Structures are given as structure tokens and as C-alpha cells.
Amino acid sequence: MTVEAxxxxxKFDFLDTVNADPQCTPACLKVIKAYLHFASEASPVAFMAKSELVARTDLGEATIKRTRKLLSRLGYLQPIGKTAEGAIQYRLRNARKQEIDEHIILVREKLAEDRREGKKLLRTRAAKRGDQNEPPKNDMGGSKGTPRSDQNEPQIPRLIPRGIFSEGRDILIASSEFTGGTQEKQPREQIGLSETAGYEEMSRGDDPDEPIPVPSDQDEAQAMMEAICDGRAVPDIVRGRLQSMLQAGVLTPRMASNILAPVEDAA
Incomplete structure (x- = not known):
């Protein structure tokens, strides 16, 4: 390496040290740069009149005075005498290079650690927000969230049958979408039917809104469906809906009549 290089x-190392020194001010860098212009590694001594420093740094005399005192206290400027004109001569020493190099490493590591902790905190918060936004799961892993309702879909009751084809079970009558109120579980003692006259007796009863008893088995369900349809050509989709409601324990004579009315009109 040449002497000039x-x-x-x-000089570059000197400036880097002062620039990274947390005890130095921005004015320190300007003053050191001005002195380095007249110094070299082989001859690290320089001096300047205050007017020259003001011209090269664009700092006021009071600021220059305070800055030179700070640089002297930190060891960067070491006064060694005065010139004949009264200018102070300084020996320039990169006195804090090792200390500032270590400081840079520590700051770099601290910033990296802060970034890692910040990312970890963001992931934790994101996971918590995800848990809060996600509907709670039931025992089978399904969501307990409110099912989405489509206004274009027909208003068909959502049935949750319990104890289909069984006796002595409570029946969940219907959801709020059908009844207009809160879901209500109404216990009703199962009535065994062995004849298709069960539906006919219910339809002739005093309360057309009393749910038809749930059939005890599939054969009885088919027989009751024949009695409900009463020989009419009922489309499979309508027949399936009626049978689902019957097996769920929510079908009443009035409901059956209302559902079959469009079929009679079409016939």
C-alpha cells in the first residue's frame, strides 16, 4: 500500500470512529474533517485559525470552541502548542477506535436481537388475533359459529333431529329461522304408531299445529308419508322435505297442508 493510500x-477510519461515537455531536465530525485535510498518518499534526474553521465547517465561533474542547476531552485532539500567529496546534489521534468498534458490534447485535423479538411478538399477536377471529370448535372439530344465511335461499327450517326412529327421546322442534324465535327444545313423549291412521287422526284433531308423532321405524314412516300425500303426485324434493320434517318431529298437519297446497294447485 502506498503512503497516500x-x-x-x-483518515477514513478516523472519520468513521467520530461519526459512530455516541458522545460526539454532528459538529465534531465537521471539525475533525477540517483538521484531517491538513494532516496525514505520517504527520498527524494540524492547526487552523478560527476564521478558517468557520469557513470550512459553516459553524459559529462559539460552537467551534465548545466542539474543540469536547474533541480534546475525548482524546481526538491533543493540544501540543501554538503557532507564532497564536493558532493552537493539535495532534490528531484516533483514540477511541477500538472502543467505538466494539460499540458498533454491540449495537448491531442489539438491533438484530430487537428485530427477532419484534418478529416473534408480531407472530404471537397474529396467532392470538387468529384464535379470536376463528369460531370455537366443538368436540368433533366442527365450527360452532353461526351459519351464514343466504337471503336468496328458501326459508326452510333447519332441523336437528335427535332420536330419530327411537322412543322416549326429547325432540328439538325447530330453529329460530322457522319459528321466528329462539330455538326451543320441547320434550314430548314418543307415541308409537302402528297404523297409518295416526296421521289421519292428527289431521282431524283440534290442534292442527300439534307435531305429528315420529314414526317408530322406516316402514311406518313410508306408510305415514303415503297417508300424508293421500295419493297425490308429490315431487321427490317436496316428499323428501316432508319426510325429513316428519322424522325430526316438527311436521304438523297445518305445515303438511301448506307444503302440499302448491302441488294441488299445479294438479
Whole structure:
């Protein structure tokens, strides 16, 4: 390396140290740069009149005075005498290079650690927000969230049958979408039917809104469906809906009549 290159490297290292020194001010960098212009690694001594420093740094005399005192206290400027004109001569020493190099490493590591902790915190918060936004799961892993309702869909009751084809079970009558109120579980003692006259007796009863008893088995369900349809050509989709409601324990004579009315009109 040439003398000029070595001196340039020395100057750059000097400036880097002062620039990274947390005890230095922005004015320190300007003052050191001005002195380095007249110094070299081989001859690290420089002096300047205050007027020259003001011109090269664009700082006021009071600021220059305070800055030179700070640089002297930190060891960067070491006064060694005065010139004949009264200018103070300084020896320039990169006195805090090792200390500032270590400081840079520590700051770099601290910033990296802060970034890692910040990312970890963001992931934790995101996971918590995801848990809060996600509907709670039931025992089978399904969501307990409110099912989405489509206004274009026909208003068909959502049936949740319990104890289909069984006796002595409570029946969940219907959801709020059908009844207009809160879901209500109405216990009703199962009535065994062995004849298709069960539906006919219910339809002739005093209360057309009393749910038809749930059939005890599939054969009885088919027989009751024949009695409900009463020989009419009922489309499969309508017949399936009626049978689902019957097996769920929510079908009443009035409901059956209302559902079959469009079929009679079409016939």
C-alpha cells in the first residue's frame, strides 16, 4: 500500500470512529474533517485559525470552541502548542477506535436481537388475533359459529333431529329461522304408531299445529308419508322435505297442508 493510500485509509477510519461515537455531536465530525485535510498518518499534526474553521465547517465561533474542547476531552485532539500567529496546534489521534468498534458490534447485535423479538411478538399477536377471529370448535372439530344465511335461499327450517326412529327421546322442534324465535327444545313423549291412521287422526284433531308423532321405524314412516300425500303426485324434493320434517318431529298437519297446497294447485 502506498503512503497516500495508507494515509487515506487512516483518515477514513478516523472519520468513521467520530461519526459512530455516541458522545460526539454532528459538529465534531465537521471539525475533525477540517483538521484531517491538513494532516496525514505520517504527520498527524494540524492547526487552523478560527476564521478558517468557520469557513470550512459553516459553524459559529462559539460552537467551534465548545466542539474543540469536547474533541480534546475525548482524546481526538491533543493540544501540543501554538503557532507564532497564536493558532493552537493539535495532534490528531484516533483514540477511541477500538472502543467505538466494539460499540458498533454491540449495537448491531442489539438491533438484530430487537428485530427477532419484534418478529416473534408480531407472530404471537397474529396467532392470538387468529384464535379470536376463528369460531370455537366443538368436540368433533366442527365450527360452532353461526351459519351464514343466504337471503336468496328458501326459508326452510333447519332441523336437528335427535332420536330419530327411537322412543322416549326429547325432540328439538325447530330453529329460530322457522319459528321466528329462539330455538326451543320441547320434550314430548314418543307415541308409537302402528297404523297409518295416526296421521289421519292428527289431521282431524283440534290442534292442527300439534307435531305429528315420529314414526317408530322406516316402514311406518313410508306408510305415514303415503297417508300424508293421500295419493297425490308429490315431487321427490317436496316428499323428501316432508319426510325429513316428519322424522325430526316438527311436521304438523297445518305445515303438511301448506307444503302440499302448491302441488294441488299445479294438479
Amino acid at each position: 495508507a494515509s487515506a485509509t487512516w
